[in-house]
Amino acid sequence: MHFTFDTYTFFLRHLLINKRLNCLWLLLCFLGMMMSLPYPAQGINSAKLPYATAPFSDDDRQPGLIRGVITDQQTGETLIGVNILLEGTTTGTSSAADGSYRLEALPPGIYALRFSYVGYETFVRTDVIVRPGRATQLDISLQESAFDAEAITVQAGYFQRRNDQPVSSVSFNPEEIRRAPGGGQEVLRIVALLPSVASVGDTRQDILVRGGSVLENTYIVDNIPMPGIQHFRQQGGQSNGPIGIINTDLVADLSFQGGAFGASYGEALSSVTNITYREGSRNGLEGDVNFNMAGAGGTLEHGLAEGRGSLLLSARRSYLDLIADAINAGGAPRYSDAQLKAVYDLNDANRLSLINIYGSSQFRSRAGDAIDAGLDEIASVRNWQNTLGANLRTLWGTGFFTNTSLSWSVTGDETRTFRLREAEAGDLFLEDPEFALNAEAQLFALRSVSYRQLGRRAGIEFGTDVRHERTQFDYTLAQGFDRAGNVVPAFRRDTAVNGTLAAGFATLQLRPLSRLSVNAGLRADYTSYNSRTDWSPRASLRYALSSRWSASAGWGLYHQANPRFLLSQSGTNRTLANPRAMHWVAGLAYQITPETLITLEGYYKGYSRMPQLPGTTQNSDPGFVFDRAGSWLPELVSEGKGYARGVELLLQKKMADGFYGAVSASFFRTRYQDYRGNWQDRDFDIRYLFSVNGGWRPNNNYELSVRWSLQGGGPRTPFDETASATLGSGVLDMSRFNELRRPAFHALYVRADRRYFFRSTNLVTFIEIWNAYNRSNPDSYAWSSITNQETRINQFSILPVGGVSFEF
Structure with missing residues (x-):
């Protein structure tokens, strides 16, 4: 029995494309843009500063400043005497004895800063926003x-x-996160712009990295592991909406690694997303209030202990449910999240940071709306999670530092799905829950990463990663049929899945030649669920062929514990081996101009020890278990294998001369061997991805950007219409498993931004059009027992998205 549902996606789309709601959003977005109409510029004295024009004279607008600390990327040591220059000007400074720098009395605007230092690569940081009367923290x-x-x-x-x-x-x-057309200022939608990442479309947050499933990715925030970063997350790892928990207004840096990542990362077969939250202001009170297509929120920040620390608070709440009730648009989701980061300098060598990330989401679909869409299933969902963690950064001495975090995460999932049935009189009624789940998990985590320099050309990174998990599952299954048409008897299970994952790792980092860097690492992971220890050697290198050309390669073994929902289904599942992936990656990079880089990478990812049905299974679903881990699969073996292989091209141009853009393309296959010994296409064998996006910023006030995305249609299995009609439930024709292909997905996204600098405040407005030419992209296919036919559920039609943020 398969426990995913598509009702949330439909009802969100139904709400957003409701004509009355569309008109309301268009009006709000238009008013937001009109609110920021520019006044004529007056007497600007900073014409030499790039993009520094604004509708107030220098005498009217409060100046801002840029400050930060400059460190060695490898050792963390502060660098003294680094030259800092505002691009296109003679305005600059140099870093002090503690690595700090300040650029003061800057007219509000958008700048690019050049950092140069003897023996180091010169770096230009674009998109640095200076706000009236505020300090911009920029650590490099x-x-x-x-x-x-x-x-x-x-x-x-x-x-x-x-x-x-x-x-x-x-x-x-x-700024790259904020302005990305079609990104919705959501972390995973931004990552989906890369050639190594496919998405399941606009209606969900899921990312599929190099042919892998949504379960194969891990997320770290400020050195603290996160159980997930999506609202409406299911047990199989899938999300059921386009909204994420992370407030990107708090993000200082987003780093994504799509393969051959280092030994300091575990519990992932495909990718690592590393998020760094910014510090709050160490001065007086600052903040912002904002609203967009889905909700409203705000941020407050203030200094602590006379500048020795800072406090940053953020909260958001959706109002789609309120609008839906007001205009009678049908059911709507509700979400909220709150985030906190506090930083305090204990002394010059120790900095303590505390974060708390909370998210809650719930949804109840309505029978009438399901019937209108041709669906016979409705759902009630409530999810929540909270992560509380502290990280201590310690500088032990020259070339030696440690980051150690302790965290506690709690997640909860209450899900009910109901089937609509037709009575003899023709009336519809609601059955008892087809599936009822109550699950609560706790994660206690210790993560410590240290770096020690061993000389001018060598260093070692080492540490430990320990997680103790306590999960309680209580679920009830009504008698029914799985998607292959087999009878699934009624079942009730109330069980605990408790275990410990402990790892140690070390990576030796060498520069045997000035042009060559080499990393050789080893990770050992112990899993108490099956009492196994897995060893994961990893290696990577980069060689600078010239000042413009470089070659790189990586290899490694990666292990990940099986999904806890699968472990809960039987005692034998808990003895399964940990799935394994082997990565091979090789690439070339060429710097065309200082702001333009092209990279080409090829990869092979081999899967082994994957969970699958036993070879003695008869007439069952041959699907890849990691692609449907939210299903009822109580008898599995660790004999599955598969592969993903492909080639990727990425051309990036950073903001310079008012323009920026990127072109990405990838071609790949991802396949596996099923329990019958046949090689099959995985559900995410999309095969090709292409995206082009770019923007133009003529001055401080305006920015226009556009993106077009194309990805191949994934495989799907047609319904057995006779069996489905007989059973009153969707039955797939397993003799034609993954034989059909969905139509290709493509969509155009257009965005306009407006930034307005007042005397001491700042206003940012934007409007986007998603799927601008109204392409009918399929989201999923379902069988309706009401109409006794297949129903195609589409993703968003043309959709206006807008927002306003007022910063003070």
């Missing part, structure tokens, strides 16, 4: 140059490439 780490001893001209770089992450790694700064 510089990478030691591969050409420090050679007579060769090295261009300034707009891209930072870490020697410890030489392959499949991309970072985004806050």
Whole structure:
């Protein structure tokens, strides 16, 4: 029996494309843009500063400042005497003895800063926003140059490439996150712009990395592991909505690694998303209030202990449910989240930070709306999670530092699905719950990562990662049929799944030649669920062929415990081996201009020890278990294997001369061997991805951007219409498993931003059009027992999205 449901997606779409609601949103977005109409510029005295024009004279607008600390990217040591220059001007400064710097009395605007230092790669940081009367914190780490001893001209770089992450790694700064067309200012939607990442469309937050499932990714926030970062998350890892928990207004840096990542990361077969929250202001009270298509929120920040620390608070709440009730638009989801970060400098060598990330979401669909959509299932869902954690950063001495975090996470899931049935009189009635789940999990985590320099050309990263989990599952299954048409008897299970995951790791980082960096690591993972220890060797390298060309490669073994929902279904499932993936990655990078970089990577990912049905199984679903881990699968073995292989191209241009953009493309296959020995396409064998996006910023006030995305249609299995009509439930024709293909997905996203600098405040407005040419992209296919036919559920039609943020 398969316990995913598509009702949330439908009802959200039904709400958003309701004509009355669309008109309301268009009116609000238009008014928001009109509120920021510019006044004529008056007497600007800073014409030499790029993008620094604004509708107030310098005498009217309060100046802002940029400050920060500059460190060595590898050792964390502060750098003294780094030259900092505002691009296109002669305004600059240098870092002090403690690595700090300040650029004061700057007219509000958008700047690019150049950081240069002898023996290090020159770096240009774009999109630095200076707000009236506010301080912008910009901490920078510089990478030691591969050409420090050679007579060769090295261009300034707009891209930072870490020697410890030489392959499949991309970072985004806050402004790149905010303005991405179609990104919705959501972390996973931003990541989905990369060639290594496919999505399931606009209606969900799920990412599929190099042919893997949503279960194969891990998320770290400020060195603290997160159980998930999506609202409406199911037991199989899927989300049921486009909204995430992370407030991207708080994000200082977003780093994504799509393969061959280092030994310090575990519990992931495909990718690592590393998020760094910014500090709050160390001065007086600052904040913002905002609203957008889905909800409203605000942020407050203030200094602590006379500048020795800061406090940052954020809260958001949706109002789709309130609008739906007011205009009678049908059921709507409700979500809220709240986030906190506090930082305090204990002394010059120790900094303590505390974070709390809370999210809650719930939804109850309505029978009438389901019938209108041709569906016969409705759902009631309530999810919540909270992560509380502290991280201590300690500088032990020259070239030696440690980050140690302790955290506690709680997640809850209350889900009910109901089937609509037709009585003899033709009336519809609601059956008892087809599936009822109550699940609550606690995660206690200790994570410590240290780096020790072993000389000018060597260092070692080492640490430990310990997690203790306590999960209680209580679920009831009504008698029914699985998607292959087999009878599933009624079942009730109330069980605890408790266990400990403990790991130790070390990576030796070497530069045997000035142009060559090498990383060799080893990770050992112990899992108490099956009392197994897995060893994961990993290695990577980068070689600078010239000042513009570089080659890189990576290899490694990766292990991950099986989904806890599968472990809860039987005692034998708890003895399953931990799934394994082997990564091979190789790539080339060429810096066309200082602000333009092209990379080409090829990869192979081999899966083994994957859970699958036993070979003696008869007439059952041959689907890949990790692609449907929310299903009822009480008897599994660790004999599954598969692969993903492909090639990716990424062309990036950072903001320079008013323009930025990116082109990405990938071609790949992902397959597996089923329990019958046949090789099958995985559900996420999309095969090709292509995306082009770009923007133009003519001045401080305006920005226009556009994105077009294309991805192949994934495989699907047609319904057995005779069996489905007989049983009154969708039965797939397993003789034609994954034989059909969904239509290709493609959509155009158009965005306009307006930024307005007042005397001491700042207003940012935007409007987007998703799916601008109204393409009918399928989301899923369902069988309706009401109409006794297949129903195609589409993703968003043309959809206006807008928002306003007022910063003070």
